[in-house]
Amino acid sequence: RRGHPLNSPHRSRIAALLTQWYTLQLLSTLHPLDTKISQPPHTPSPSLLSSWKTAGMSNLVMETLKQLPYLCGAERKELAPFTRALNYLDDDFAVEVWKDPFGLSEEGEKVEGYLGNCIPLTYCAGEEYGWLLLLDLHTNEIYEISNNAQTQTQIRRPPKGAPKWYYQHYPHNPAPETLKSWINKTKQLLWVPDLSTGIWMQQEKDDWNGSGKYDAMKQLYFECGWPERFDQEGFSIGYGLLSRSREWDD
Template sequence: MPETAQSDLEHEDRIEAIAALLTQWYTLQLLSTLHPLDTKISQPPHTPSPSLLSSWKTAGMSNLVMETLKQLPYLCGAEKKELAPFTRPLNYLDDDFAAEVWKDPFGLSEGGEKVQGYLGTCIPLTYCAGEEYGWLLLLDLHTNEIYEISNNAQTQTQTRRPPKGAPKYYYQHYPHNPAPETLKSWINKTKQLLWVPDPSTGIWMQQEKDDWNGSGKVFAV
């Protein structure tokens, strides 16, 4: 088998495994009371409309990224879906905002910089919906790893700093692990934690199931 064909098959197998784990994670979300009844999972393979494909190309997505997006499941059917407090999944099928996040997930353009599509072969699976909390989960198609980037971590001193002279959008100093391992970790978090509203702040917080009696510490993600 030619090397290119073998590589394509390996990529397809990796994405199929990631899609299965995302489906499991999304299914757990649907079992909670945080999502409207019309929320559903749209399963791959998808056939994007010509206009959607055009918008992806205009955003600067490579063929590898676009083909991968066709093979991922998406939560759809309702707005403001949260996988965790201030952490929302991206639906690339019918949400123009998803392409905007892909072009500039770190908000560099908000500072007046002209940036677009600097992620290359990375795909944001989620985005931060809050100013201080939330998680950007960034899937790297070349390494099959997911970078876990909290919103407040972007403004704090990192344990591991980026290389000297690295561009502002450099992200490889953030924590990252194999994609299956990372998604399984979030699935377990969803199973073990309960989202509860914090009366003092009015935002969703996490509470361990063992502490449902109210005696445990409640903390933001």
């Protein structure tokens, strides 16, 4: 099943869903106070446009980058465990990820800019976990590529003789469907923001160390109205009480 090329209405839909996801992120209290959402349309500086062109981006990629929202701030923060947002507006790192999202040049491969009309929306920040979400502008689909073989389901083998950077065998679905799925994971707290570490907790890792923190934090978030009526002040008070009673920060 192939999607439709990313035209203006599709682009607006994706921008709206990304804004919804980023808004949830800011609500989680995990991000620094200086973090904000920069809304399109953007007017990149001449030097930024030059770096995009030098990287080999097509006009379609560059025009799309001008129409997407970005999570801006001093730090690159996680959207999910070891999964970080990319800000193409003022972050040279985002262009480096676009040129080689699979890190093949680190393995001595001379390959860069092989994505064509695709844009990484996130990148994997961990060696054993994390997701690269790759937006295909020709089909309006997102490829979900996990760093962890255990979380990468339904994967088929690439065709014989395919280049090392081939990605079209990875699971992919229409972009709006994929983004809604990630928004729902965040709403349902599949992973829980841990204020003491600034990362998203995974239930299986918390169960392994036996702290019970994942379940207690998840319950506290929901008791404080997450996400629609989330009371940040009430949550902060509750977190302080829980943290002291359970000695989490010792």
